[in-house]
Amino acid sequence: xxxxxxxxxxxxxxxxxxxxxxxxxxxxxxxxxxxxxxxxxxxxxxxxxxxxxxxxxxxxxxxxxxxxxxxxxxxxxxxxxxxxxxxxxxxxxxxxxxxxxxxxxxxxxxxxxxxxxxxxxxxxxxxxxxxxxxxxxxxxxx
Numbered sequence: 001x002x003x004x005x006x007x008x009x010x011x012x013x014x015x016x017x018x019x020x021x022x023x024x025x026x027x028x029x030x031x032x033x034x035x036x037x038x039x040x041x042x043x044x045x046x047x048x049x050x051x052x053x054x055x056x057x058x059x060x061x062x063x064x065x066x067x068x069x070x071x072x073x074x075x076x077x078x079x080x081x082x083x084x085x086x087x088x089x090x091x092x093x094x095x096x097x098x099x100x101x102x103x104x105x106x107x108x109x110x111x112x113x114x115x116x117x118x119x120x121x122x123x124x125x126x127x128x129x130x131x132x133x134x135x136x137x138x139x140x141x142x
Contacts, residue, residue: 027093035088055081 008014040052056067057078064070070077125133 027096028089031089031092031096035085035092039088039092040085052081052084055079055084 043052054067056070057080058064058070059076059078062070062073062075064073064075067077067079067081
């Protein structure tokens with residue numbers, strides 16, 4: 001079982017996946033900063049200063065100054081602002097991954113196109129050409 005595990009780990013797909021996960025984790029910090037530091041202020045500018053992270057409802061109807069205060073008080077909280085932030089983060093990550101996959105596919109297609117564009121070696125005569133030559137040779141003999 002240990003040998004099978006070693007073979008599994010040594011496969012290229014597993015290593016590629018591990019690298020992808022590590023890069024994805026690092027990329028998450030960049031996206032979180034992008035959303036929190038750049039996108040949210042722009043959205044707040046257009047919406048009159050609404051801060052999504054402070055948008056919440058307590059399910060028991062109690063009033064709290066902030067989401068953190070409501071959570072510290074132990075109130076059941078419906079944190080819609082945090083959900084909106086998570087959706088924005090997801091959409092940005094999904095868009096960036098889409099662009100990356102599109103670029104990789106374009107590079108692959110270009111590489112395959114170069115292989116296909118290589119000049120073909122001249123082929124021998126076709127079956128029709130051979131049959132026509134035989135016909136002509138028989139016609140000359142008669």
